[in-house]
Amino acid sequence: MCGIVGYVGLQLASEIILDGLSRLEYRGYDSAGIAVISEKGLLELRREVGKLRNLVKDVMTNPLKGNIGIGHTRWATHGRPTVFNAHPHSDESGKIVVVHNGIIENYMALKEELKKKYEFKSDTDTEVLAHLIKDNYSGDLYKAVHKALQKVHGAYAICVIHADHPDYMVAAKNSSPLIIGIGEGENFVASDVPAILNYTRDIIYLEDGEIAVVSAEKADVYNLAGEKLSKKVSKISWNIASAEKGGYEHFMLKEIHEQPSSVAHALAGRASDADGKLYLDDLGITAEYLNTVKRITILACGTSYYAGLVGKYYLEKLARIPVDVDLASEFRYREPFVDDKTLVIGISQSGETADTLAAIKMVKELGAKTIGILNVMGSAISRETTGNMYIHCGPEIGVASTKAFTSTIVCMYMLSLYFGQLNGTINAEEIRKNIVELKTLPNIIEKVFDIEPAIKVIANKLANYKHCLFLGRNYNFPIALEGALKLKELSYIHAEGYAAGEMKHGPIALIDKDMPVISIATESATYEKVISNMKEVKARDAIAIALATEGDTALKEEVDHIMYLPRVKEELSPIVNVVPLQLLAYYVSLRKGCDVDQPRNLAKSVTVE
Ligand code: G6P
Numbered sequence: 001m002c003g004i005v006g007y008v009g010l011q012l013a014s015e016i017i018l019d020g021l022s023r024l025e026y027r028g029y030d031s032a033g034i035a036v037i038s039e040k041g042l043l044e045l046r047r048e049v050g051k052l053r054n055l056v057k058d059v060m061t062n063p064l065k066g067n068i069g070i071g072h073t074r075w076a077t078h079g080r081p082t083v084f085n086a087h088p089h090s091d092e093s094g095k096i097v098v099v100h101n102g103i104i105e106n107y108m109a110l111k112e113e114l115k116k117k118y119e120f121k122s123d124t125d126t127e128v129l130a131h132l133i134k135d136n137y138s139g140d141l142y143k144a145v146h147k148a149l150q151k152v153h154g155a156y157a158i159c160v161i162h163a164d165h166p167d168y169m170v171a172a173k174n175s176s177p178l179i180i181g182i183g184e185g186e187n188f189v190a191s192d193v194p195a196i197l198n199y200t201r202d203i204i205y206l207e208d209g210e211i212a213v214v215s216a217e218k219a220d221v222y223n224l225a226g227e228k229l230s231k232k233v234s235k236i237s238w239n240i241a242s243a244e245k246g247g248y249e250h251f252m253l254k255e256i257h258e259q260p261s262s263v264a265h266a267l268a269g270r271a272s273d274a275d276g277k278l279y280l281d282d283l284g285i286t287a288e289y290l291n292t293v294k295r296i297t298i299l300a301c302g303t304s305y306y307a308g309l310v311g312k313y314y315l316e317k318l319a320r321i322p323v324d325v326d327l328a329s330e331f332r333y334r335e336p337f338v339d340d341k342t343l344v345i346g347i348s349q350s351g352e353t354a355d356t357l358a359a360i361k362m363v364k365e366l367g368a369k370t371i372g373i374l375n376v377m378g379s380a381i382s383r384e385t386t387g388n389m390y391i392h393c394g395p396e397i398g399v400a401s402t403k404a405f406t407s408t409i410v411c412m413y414m415l416s417l418y419f420g421q422l423n424g425t426i427n428a429e430e431i432r433k434n435i436v437e438l439k440t441l442p443n444i445i446e447k448v449f450d451i452e453p454a455i456k457v458i459a460n461k462l463a464n465y466k467h468c469l470f471l472g473r474n475y476n477f478p479i480a481l482e483g484a485l486k487l488k489e490l491s492y493i494h495a496e497g498y499a500a501g502e503m504k505h506g507p508i509a510l511i512d513k514d515m516p517v518i519s520i521a522t523e524s525a526t527y528e529k530v531i532s533n534m535k536e537v538k539a540r541d542a543i544a545i546a547l548a549t550e551g552d553t554a555l556k557e558e559v560d561h562i563m564y565l566p567r568v569k570e571e572l573s574p575i576v577n578v579v580p581l582q583l584l585a586y587y588v589s590l591r592k593g594c595d596v597d598q599p600r601n602l603a604k605s606v607t608v609e
Contacts (some may be wrong), residue, residue: 002087002101003073004178005195006169007157009186009216013069014059018052020188021071021197025052025598030081034059035097035161036069043095043163047086067216068166070159070189072099075603078107079123081115086089089127092118093135095163096141098133100126101191102155102176103608110151125154133160142213145170149211155354155608159189168215173206176607177352177380178183180204180212180219182233187214194395195237201236205378234378245574251598252398252490256582257449259403262393262440263575265440266407270414276432278418283371283387285343286416287422289603293343297336297368298325299359300347301483301606303401304408307373308347309478310574311412317571318426328355331505331609332362340367345415348372349396350605351379360384373411375404389415398597399604400489402582405482406445406575413438413572432604437569441576448579455580458545465516465543468493469507470581471500471533472520479520479574483581489599490589500526500533508536516543518584519559520577523549524570534558547577 003024007013013036017215022034028409032055033047044064048054053075072087072485078086089098104110107125110132114120118131132151137144141162149156155175161168171178171189180198181188181203188196189212193203206212248254270279296315298308305327312323321343326336328346332355338344344363348356351374360381372385375393376396382388391407417434420426426434462468468487472480481497488495498507500519511517517537521530535558537544549567556562564582589596 002075002191003195004070004101004157004159004189004191005101006070006099006161006171006214007186008068008167008169008190008214009183010067011186012065013067014064016188016199017069017071018056018059019198020190021052021073023194023197024190024192025073030074030076030085031083032071032073033086033088034064034069034071035090036064036066037161037163037166038064038066041163041166043090043161045088045090045097047083047088049083049086058552066166068161068169070097070099070161070169076606077103078125084122085124087126089122089130091130093134096130096134096137096160098126098130098158098160099606100129101157102174105154106152106158107154116608120286128345129156129158137162141165141168142168142211144222145172146211146222147443151572157191168213170211170213171206172211174208175354175380178206180206180214182219185214187219189214198417202233203236204231204233207383250398252400252402252586252596255396255398255403256579256586258394259406260446260577262403262407263410263445265392265394266410267414268392271417271435271438273435273439276428276435278414278421278431280389280415283389285371285387285419285422289369290419290422292322292341294322294341296323296343297338297346297363297467298323298345298347299328299331299356299363301328301353301355302341303405303482304347304349304353306414306478306482306485307405307408308345309481310409310475311345311347311416313475314413314416314571315419319423320415320425321419325551328353328359332359334584338363338366338368340369342368344370345366346370346372346381346385347417348381349375349380349391349401351376351381351409352605352607354607354609355380357381357384373408373415375407397604399435399599399602400486400585405578409575410438410441430594437572440568441572444566444568444576445579448576451563451565451580452583455563455583456587458563459584460563460591461543462493462516462584463491463588463591465514466494467510467515468495469510469515469517470495470497470520471503471517471530472497472524473500474524475523475532475571475574476524477518479577479581482578483518483585484583485596486585487588488556489602490585490596491592491594492600493588500530503533503536508540511537511540511542513541513543513554516545518545518581519547521546521548521555522573523552523564523567524573531555531558547580
């Protein structure tokens, strides 16, 4: 969501912080700010509304000198995106500044108290922290932060500096991610690894309830009881280049085109067509345990939820276990039926989504075993689950998820085969055949890019409409939902996904010349039924657009536009069919001049409710 960078060392802090923030801008982007302690011991604060470039311009025009500072990119939660609401927030003296990700849940009560002594300048929950730290300050910043945090409920990752202590920063975390980067004669604090990869690969992951005092020479980490901890330094192996655009106009387009390789990465080392076996032993799921499982519950949000819906079809067919798929935000406020015979799978690209994380914590309490299907190692969810299966698709920067979706579905398919292998519902030969099919996916997805010019033409037409309906059935019902989500997120066209069989139960009332309908009509057991839907659409003068399997010439007569896709086994067709829908949303957005990588009001990872 928001991004944090802090620096202390010998270099110009502002340069490093602004560079780091530019790599985090995807986490939040309605305003940005920086505070640096100058050589004279004065704290200078700059904040700008809008994209980071506004702040960069300000600092370039009027440079900030100093070797210690903190910066932030914001995605508004409390208070509109204004200069006063932008971080860093300072206390009344202007000596203490704080950047914060997350939400202070009891900020209203704290504010009521603090307002008696201090003047508030913003609508944010974060400003409470600045005054609260000041209120607890008596010469030691670490102690002040430690005391202040005892009074705070909620999620936070914070970094604090004080003009009277120009040699260290204090950082703390609860529920929101925060890391320390270890350099030589310099150290860093950041909410996410890419921010500091240009400078160091040695990272300390802070855990909930930990507070760090970070100077140029060292980083001391303490727990809530004030005991000094010995923390492991992890080495980051991935490259900063993999987090950059690599010649594409947008991250999203790059990430769509990465899918042949990201799918191959997901498969690598896990599925052997030689011996017809899945190797997912590190999940820690045994045949004995699986025998005791009465049902699987999949929990996720957004695009990950739709990947979970596809997973349900796979698990029920291949492993013969009943599956529920739930939106984590709904699940956590019900009284769901979960016990030690329930296996819960949490799906989250970021591994940080607040609702999914909270739901996973909740089911653990209820005795369920949990598995994470995740992209980010070391993420909050990964630290809660019994076992994790990483989708290995590399950093996904475009806010609208693409490659993480296809890789997650591939992982769900492998997981289903693996469970089938463990509980004997599918034999080795069938598993082998399935693995062979899975391994054809990278080449098949590559071929989808041949029709990119045709997709552009359709996108240019679609850009003139205000509404759009997506229809799909069976494995491709979730793809209709995901296609609609991509279009609305990126182009702000009102789009709905529907199970094609439900068309007559409502959406048909909307269909006229102003409502284009996109049907997923690739080869399937329900192909004929989807064709009937298309006829009904055409009879009501709507523009009919279809995804079809190459060679399907008959369909040409029924629709206005066709996107022909390579043939693939029906179960795996969601992984191929979603690609043209991602491209369609991308090109409609481009045509409409929308912000492709950072659509309005959206955030890459929603770490607050
Ligand atoms: C946000 C993102 C979506 C993503 C969803 C769940 O809404 O914009 O792209 O699907 O969060 O994120 P997760 O990281 O849990 O998969």
